[in-house]
Amino acid sequence: MxxxxxxxxxxxxxxxxxxxxxxxxxxxxxxxxxxxxxxxxxxxxxxxxxxxxxxxxxxxVLGVDSGYVSQWYEAPFVWAENYRFVLDPRTVVGERFWYSLRQTVIFSVGTLLLTYVLGLTAALLLNQRFKGRFAARTLLLLPWVAPSVVTLLIWRMMFQQQSGIINSLLLSLGVISEPIYWLIGDNTIWTLILVHSWTQFPLVMIMLYAGLQSIPEQLYEAASIDGAGRWEQFRYITFPQLKPVSAVVVLLMMLWTMINFTSPYILLGAQPPQSGQVSILYIYNFAFSNYQFGRGAAMSVVLFAIAMAMAMLYYKYLFDQDFTEGDR
Amino acid sequence: MSRVTIENLTKVYDSPSGSIEAVDDLTLAIDDGEFVVFVGPSGCGKSTTLRCIAGLETVTDGTIEFGAEDVTNRKPKERDIAMVFQNYALYPHMTARKNMAFGLKMSTDLSAGEIEDRVEETAQMMGIEELLADKPKALSGGQQQRVALGRAIVRDPAVFLMDEPLSNLDAKLRAQMRTELQQLQHDLDVTTVYVTHDQTEAMTMGDRIVVLNDGELQQVGTPLECYHRPANRFVAGFLGSPPMNFLPVEADLDAGALSHPSFSLSLSDSIGADLDATELVMGIRPEHGSLTTTPDEHPEPERLVEATVTVTEPMGDVTNVYLDIGGESVTVTAGGHLGLTDGESVWLYVPEAKLHLFDAETGTAIKHSDEPIESTRVSEASRYAETA
Incomplete structure (x- = not known):
């Protein structure tokens, strides 16, 4: 010592x-x-x-409903009754909860893919030498550092079916022939993914950018002498070298998206269309509009358990492996 | 294999604080199968030149040819070269096997099986079959070095480029790899350009050495040529350890002597006639001076220079004696153990034939030592010994 x-x-x-x-x-x-x-x-x-x-x-595990809001501790002990109820696909609540879990998976995976592609592209661009690189980096970080309420409300306005700029832009470009419902109906989940990815990709970008900067320049020199072109250098040097940081990014983006409340709530509000009804939003709306706190808590625990299980599996099989070890 | 011709190569780096000329008008021809060593202090342009040959730097001016082909503006992958980097630059996420196979996979149409065979074959030659399944992190510095060399050799390139490949190894391994590399290069007979700042590597490894300083070519020649017939004061001072001693002298042509504030050495007429400058620098290799404590018994007492011993360094086989001559330090390497004490007065003898003279202003060599620079074969040497 x-x-x-x-x-x-x-x-x-x-x-x-x-x-x-x-x-x-x-x-x-x-x-x-x-x-x-x-x-x-x-x-x-x-x-x-x-x-x-x-x-x-x-x-x-308590039967907390509208009758026990202020005296939750007096609510009867109901064992697994709440779980049985919310997980039973034959009840309306159970059916919707299962559906919301499905939408949550789509939301998480979709956001992960989109943020990763956007983040990696931006990181690769930033890693080039050009004038105004610093300004570009600051600019690209804006969607993430700006208060999400502001960003999300602006997106909400832009996605309005009648008055939104996105529809009028697409119409004038001739991409679509009539206005699309972005925030109502089946498209909602995709709009949600798009908007949420917009607020999150700068984080992925900055993490991957840091990863890129730690790749020694000499590896690229060695590879270019070995005959690798730009694509091969990306495929065989950059991408594998980003594996450790990518592993962290994937885990964080998955988990954070699963439990993200801000984006769906501000974009879709208390009465979201089914397609945009991700679990966290469904739990909130269900529990607080019906005063069904016991059942709401049961759903939260289920979501929590799924997230924890995923994180643990991920740790065990992916995150824990040493990326520089040999084949033996 | 191919001949490398560099003509008027110039590389200028532009930076906000001005442009830096890293290589200045370098012209050089490297023969097919030759082992050429670029040597010089840090920032002399040796690595930049190598990188230009590799195609990792764009050339500002001049041309580089491999054989009859101009490769000046070709990409590295279009040059058929292999390079060994100082820190090996092995791909950390690939096993040694994949590291070695990568170049073949990228640049040839060989099947996976053929690549595998060639990797195995090279690994066997390098004695690294055991390491093929390991990733670089699991290997020691020496093993990584071997894999890096293997990765270059397996490519069977026209030219090998090596950028200080031994400097990250410990002294013992470095000496061992030095010999091994020479042997390897000899066996493979591939044109090799080797960059080092280590003059031992330069002297021992190269067929020819190229001495660079400040981006300018100082001398090209065999190691012994550069050592005994240095083109200028820079080369003379850079090669050799301990380095050559330099003393400023004035040529007194009328008296036929070199004069220094604390001594005067007479010159033969033949040398005196060649001198056109009067401000000179006299150069003495440490091993060419000899010391005596009894000047009266010396055959040439008029050529002795009085000196004071400041420090002695017994190295075992030889002793480095540091002398003070009129306030200037001179090193002499003498055989055996001399038993001199610090502060003792001694007399330094330098045979005229071993003296180097340089123009004080330009540094250009005016006179060299007469040491033989042609390699003398053992049989011939012994024949000379018999007749003598």
Whole structure:
């Protein structure tokens, strides 16, 4: 142990955790120190993540409805009744919930694909040497840094069937012959993907851009001497070298899109068409307009479980692998 | 295999603070199968020249020809070259096998099986069959180096380009790889351009060395030519360790002598007649000076220069003696252990035949040492020894 760290340690050591947690005393000096450093972060996580999760799970097994809004703790314990109800495809709620899960998957995968393609293209362009690169980077970040409420409301106006600029533009270009309903009917999910991707692609861009910058120039030189053209250099050098950062991007975009509330809510509001009814929006609208908090919580837990399962599987099979190891 | 001809090559880098001339009007012909070493200090333009030959830099002016073909404006992949980089530049996400196969896959129509055979064959030659399944991260520096060389060799290119390929290895491995590379190049008989800042590599590896400084060609010649017949003061000072000693002298043509504030050396008439400058720099290789503590017993006492020993460095086989002559430092490498003490007075003897003289202003060589530069075969050498 170096002198500096022991000095820092003694100042933190005044918190006598051992008195309250006997197990703590069994940890090594170094582990105790690590836990002390983690404490503020853990406390924060407990407060804003863990407690609401436990609370949500608790409510999901209670019959909290309009009668118990202010006294939720007095609601009867109903075991898995809420789950049975929301997952039963024969009930209207169950059928809609399953449908919303399907739409959520389309929303997540669609957004992932679109943000990745847009982000990668933008990152590759930014990685070229040209005048005004800095300005272009700032400009491309705007959709992400601008307040999403503003961006989404503007998109909502632009997508109006009668007055929106998008329809009038497409009409005048002759791409379509009559105005399209973007925010009503079956197109809604695609509009949602488009708009949400617009707000998210700069993040993907900046992550991939950072990844691109860490690829040594010499690999491209070696490849060009080896006879690789521009496409082959992308295919065999750039893309594989971006694998680690892409893995992170894919995971984050999938999960964040699954639980994204802002985009669907602001774009589609409290009365969304079925096609745009992604789970999180459906849960919110269902729970808060019908005062069905127990069932709403059950759906939330299902969504949470799906997201966690995905993340864990992903970690296990993809994220955990070493991208530079050998074949053996 | 091919002959490489470089004519009036100039490379200028434009930067906001002005343009930098990295290579200035370089003309050079490299023979088919020749091993040429570019050597010079950092920033002398040796790597830039190599990169121009590779096609990684666009040439500002001049031409580069491979055989009879002008390749000046061709892309790297159209030049049939292979290059070894200082830090190997292996593809980190590919196994050694795929690293070696990549060039063949990109630039030839060979089937996967044929590529596999050639990779195996080269790996065997390099002794790296065991490493083929590993990715670069799992390999040591020396192993990565071998894979990088293998990747170049498997291509069977017209020209090998090597950019300081040994400088990331430790000293022992570097010496071993030096010999191995020479052997390899000899066996493959492929035109090779090798860049280094290490004069040992330059002296030992190349058929010819090309000495560069400040983007300008200083001298092209065999290692011994450059060492014993340096074209100018830069080459003389750059090659050799410890480096050549330089002392500013004035030629006193009437007296037929070189004079320095603290000594005067007489010159033979034949040398004196060739001098047209009076401000000169005298050069002495450390191994050409000899020391004596008994000047009276020396056969040529008038050619002795008095000096004071400042430091001695016994190296085992030889001893480097640092002398002070009128405030200037001179190094002499003497055989064995001399038992000199610091501060002791000694006399330095330099045979006239071994003296180098340079024009003080231009640095151009005026007189060289008479050391033989033609390689002497062992049998001939022993015959000379018998007759002597």
């Amino acid at each position: 170096t002198r500096t760290s022991s000095r820092v340690r003694s100042s933190v050591a005044e918190i006598e955790i051992g008195r309250y947690l006997p197990l703590y005393n069994r940890l090594s000096d170094e582990q105790q120190y690590a836990y002390k450093l983690l404490l503020p972060g853990l406390a924060m996580m407990l407060l804003i993540h863990f407690i609401p999760i436990v609370w949500g799970v608790l409510i999901s």
